[in-house]
Amino acid sequence: MTGACARPLDGIVVHSELSDGTQVCLRTIHPDDEALLREGISKLSAESRYLRFFSPAPSLPDAVVRRLADVDGHDHIAWGAICSDCPGWPAIGAVHAVRYPDGADGTERRVGEYSVAVLDAFHGKGLARMMTAALLIDCRAEGLAALDVNTLSENRAAVALVHALGGTWKGESAGVAEYRIDIETALAALRADTDARGVQDVFVQLEGLDR
Numbered sequence: 363m364t365g366a367c368a369r370p371l372d373g374i375v376v377h378s379e380l381s382d383g384t385q386v387c388l389r390t391i392h393p394d395d396e397a398l399l400r401e402g403i404s405k406l407s408a409e410s411r412y413l414r415f416f417s418p419a420p421s422l423p424d425a426v427v428r429r430l431a432d433v434d435g436h437d438h439i440a441w442g443a444i445c446s447d448c449p450g451w452p453a454i455g456a457v458h459a460v461r462y463p464d465g466a467d468g469t470e471r472r473v474g475e476y477s478v479a480v481l482d483a484f485h486g487k488g489l490a491r492m493m494t495a496a497l498l499i500d501c502r503a504e505g506l507a508a509l510d511v512n513t514l515s516e517n518r519a520a521v522a523l524v525h526a527l528g529g530t531w532k533g534e535s536a537g538v539a540e541y542r543i544d545i546e547t548a549l550a551a552l553r554a555d556t557d558a559r560g561v562q563d564v565f566v567q568l569e570g571l572d573r
Contacts, residue, residue: 378563380487391440396431476509
């Protein structure tokens with residue numbers, strides 16, 4: 363499996379800044395980051411936890427956190443962000459793409475599910491788009507072609523991000539809207555956002571390494 367071998371993007375750290383000048387670095391998440399993920403989730407507001415996990419509980423079951431940290435770089439790809447301006451260099455955001463199981467004929471699926479979380483203090487500063495750019499470059503390298511997004515319809519920030527990535531609406535059930543993001547379309551949209559310095563830094567530092 364691709365994720366079992368050394369990957370070009372593993373070990374790469376993207377250094378950039380948010381729209382307010384806060385210095386950040388992005389890197390792939392690995393299983394040793396379980397404690398960082400747990401700490402980051404605990405710092406989300408009840409509203410942000412509800413919007414991300416559909417539950418306002420102050421902590422998630424251990425099994426859920428372990429799944430978030432169970433990253434192999436192929437079937438589960440994830441990138442995290444660290445605030446390098448903050449004391450202790452805390453984790454401030456994460457994005458995940460989890461590949462759907464193989465087809466009945468054994469054909470590897472090229473579609474997965476996307477999720478994103480950002481600490482409240484860093485909302486609206488371009489971090490989600492930066493992390494998403496890194497994730498999509500990695501997904502393309504691992505043969506994924508599209509990602510589904512399941513989000514509460516009331517999550518305006520997530521819906522706006524999906525629309526900015528060129529996502530298409532698939533349906534809605536019990537207040538949960540489902541969209542599909544074409545990875546090449548989304549990368550083109552992000553690449554065209556030349557005013558977003560952080561996003562452009564991701565492309566400069568990562569694109570080409572994924573080949």
